[in-house]
Amino acid sequence: MLSSGHPCRLTRRLAPRLAIQCLVALMLSCGLAAGHAQPLTPDNKTIVMVPMRDGIQLATNVYLPDGDGPWPVILTRTPYDKDGIDRSVAEYNTRGYAVVSQDVRGRYDSEGENQPFENDIEDGYDTVEWIAAQNFSDGNVGIFGTSAPGITSNLAAAAAPPHLTAAYVTVAPDSLFYRSRFVGGVFKESHSGGWLRGQGVSEEAINAYKARAVLDDQWRATDFLFHRDNVEIPVYNVGGWHDIYAEGSLHNFVYLQNDGNPQARGKQKLFMGAFGHGVLQGDLEYPGGGMINGDLEEQFRWWDYWLKDIDNGIMDEPPVSIYMMASARKGNVSDKNRVIHMDSWPPQNNKTRYYLQPDMGLSVEPPAVTDASKTYTFDPTNPVPTMGGQNLGADVGPRDQRDIGQRQDYLRFSTPVLQEDVVVAGHIDMELFVATDALDTDFVVKLVDIYPDGYEALILDYPIRARFRNGQNPGDVELMTPGAVEQLIINMWSTAQTFEAGHRIGVHVTSSNYPRFAVNPNNGAALDDSSTPAQEARNTIYFDANRPSSIVLPVVTAPLD
Structure with missing residues (x-):
């Protein structure tokens, strides 16, 4: 046959x-x-x-x-x-x-x-x-497709073949450049480097990838972000909050649903579960949180509707379903962990700043003192080890950050014990005032849910490479001026997390997270320079009235049920 x-049979959209x-x-x-x-x-x-x-x-x-x-x-x-x-x-x-x-x-x-x-x-x-x-x-x-086959699915959709009718894409990014290869300008070592090695890519070629942290024409030619406006079809995006591509799944849906090609708008679906790109590690579990391969029955409902014209009601249902995470210790999971259906993402929220405090606290009140900071030494030969997070295959999920131990280059800030729930759903940024004695260095921030017994459950962790503080386009790169105070905006991606009463909200600040992210040698050398020796950096975090570092949390303002 x-x-x-x-x-x-070019019968549909051959324009x-x-x-x-x-x-x-x-x-x-x-x-x-x-x-x-x-x-x-x-x-x-x-x-x-x-x-x-x-x-x-x-x-x-x-x-x-x-x-x-x-x-x-x-x-x-x-x-x-x-x-x-x-x-x-x-x-x-x-x-x-x-x-x-x-x-x-x-x-x-x-x-x-x-x-x-x-x-x-x-x-x-x-x-x-x-x-x-x-x-x-x-x-x-x-x-x-799921993961890499999800990426190829998105890229095929971006070509707008006339006979492509619908897609079901699980855990795939909106941009390989910004989500998979580099985050905040930092190469994703264990994820991207490890995956490329598994595909048989040579170390020479991987090093060439690492040196391409500035957006170039080749990235633009092959990255979905720069072609997604061509997508004309309905796409069902499935993502997980602990997945390597969590933000990409969200952004694919939001763009195509609201701002994409007119033929695609209003026809998209999203499910964000509480799974990772591998089995979750640590002492938390999320019943009903979905799985990386998606829901096969839901997938067939999607195909039946779009490929067989069977009106099964799938497009009459709310387009967004998200898993709200909450206290989730194994054997003692809160019933506030649940799937919520909504018409759009994100839900109504108030951007609320939680400020770093001189006493290592975290508060919605800005610091009152005029001069407060903390300085540590970042030694590239002794990086902070990765403990969980949105990793690929191993060490995945909300692991206990207490396992890192006490280090002079690892700063922990936290709120007092919460008297009521703080429900967060949406995009998060960290506004961090810093200085360094190096030409280039990294800063890493973690959002943590601290349990009553002290368990530090990792929710999000993201870096920024100082030379890319203005962006990764040509002309954006700017080395640091030693001793000068700069405000950095760290993109912390998104989540849906209820910090329950009795818990504390934590923010951890450091300068490395290896092997999740490549370690900065602090020497300010060119990206393809592997011969200049690494050096220590003296990095300072500020938290005073004139330099109020804060994490910006989208606190939900209306009931979600």
């Missing part, structure tokens, strides 16, 4: 876009993008080599339901081996969907060079339109 000359899209449409209509099938295997799988516009062929599995088609088709494109879906494809086929699973360029059985995500806009387009040209396809194509 694989056609070598079936004309492409003038890019010249290359027209070229691919022409290739398809002439049968030039047909694949060569191998015999069916016992599990009803056909293996096809599908050519891309440059002649590179990508290894592709086609799984067809019993009976006669055509059928709607669900596609996934993966660097993790196209055969991985063998175990679950029967569920899709039983429900009347053909499935296509493809090895991305340069991985497993596919031809070409392995350059992660750099060809997936064009390759995604070509694959979708190849599917639409086959006899087994009814012209409705959905795409799905």
Whole structure:
């Protein structure tokens, strides 16, 4: 049922876009993008080599339901081996969907060079339109994936192939540059570096990635952030608060729903659970918090609505569902941990500053003293160790920060014991007044839920590299002036957390978090300079009336139930 000359059914949205899209449409209509099938295997799988516009062929599995088609088709494109879906494809086929699973360029059985995500806009387009040209396809194509296959799904959607109808994307960022490779200008060592190594990328190439912390044309050409305005389809985004891409899942939904392409606006869905990119570590648990692979039944509701025109009510329900986290010690989980449904994100809130205090407290009242600060020595050879957080695969989740111990370069601030709940839901920033004796250094801030017994549950932890305090665009880079006081704005991403009465809100400040983030050598050298020796930095945090450092929490102002 694989056609070598079936004309492409460009029946929906083939309007003038890019010249290359027209070229691919022409290739398809002439049968030039047909694949060569191998015999069916016992599990009803056909293996096809599908050519891309440059002649590179990508290894592709086609799984067809019993009976006669055509059928709607669900596609996934993966660097993790196209055969991985063998175990679950029967569920899709039983429900009347053909499935296509493809090895991305340069991985497993596919031809070409392995350059992660750099060809997936064009390759995604070509694959979708190849599917639409086959006899087994009814012209409705959905795409799905988790993590890296979620990234390839977004990039395919950004190409706006005419036959791509809907997507279901789990834990994928809005930007590889800002969310995956660099955060606050700091390379995500254990996540991005570790993942690239797992994909067979050389250390030389990884070092080249690390040196590309300034936005360049290559990033713009391949990063979803700069192409998402082309997305014309409904996308169901699933994310987790402890996931590596939490903020990306939120931003993908918010942008497409409110500001995206007119054909996409108002058609998006979001679920934010309380899971991570791996099993949560630590002593907390979140019943009903979802899972990294999403909800299969919800996914099928999505496909049935958009690919089969079955009105099952999914689009009549609130577009946003979020898990509100609260006190969650294993065996003693508060009933304030729950899923909340709402019409938009974020909910109504009041941006409330909690100020660092000279006595190491944290208060909504600004400090009154005229001169207060704390100085510590940041030694790059002795970084603060990572203890949980939004990590990849290991050491994931709200671990107890007491395990870090007492260090002169690790400052803990906290509120008094809360007399009533503080419900936080939305984006968080840290406004930090600092000085250093180095040309460049890092600052790291953590938001912590402190339990009555002292357990310091990590909620968020984010850095900023001082040279990128004005941004990561060309021309933004500016080294520090030793001794000069600067205000840094640290993007702390977002959360939904109830700090319950009896708990305390904590803010921790330091200058490293390794291996979650690469360590700054403090020498101010060029990003590709590995020969200049690292040096210690004397870093100062200010918290007085003239330099009031504070974390800005979105405190919810109306009931969420």
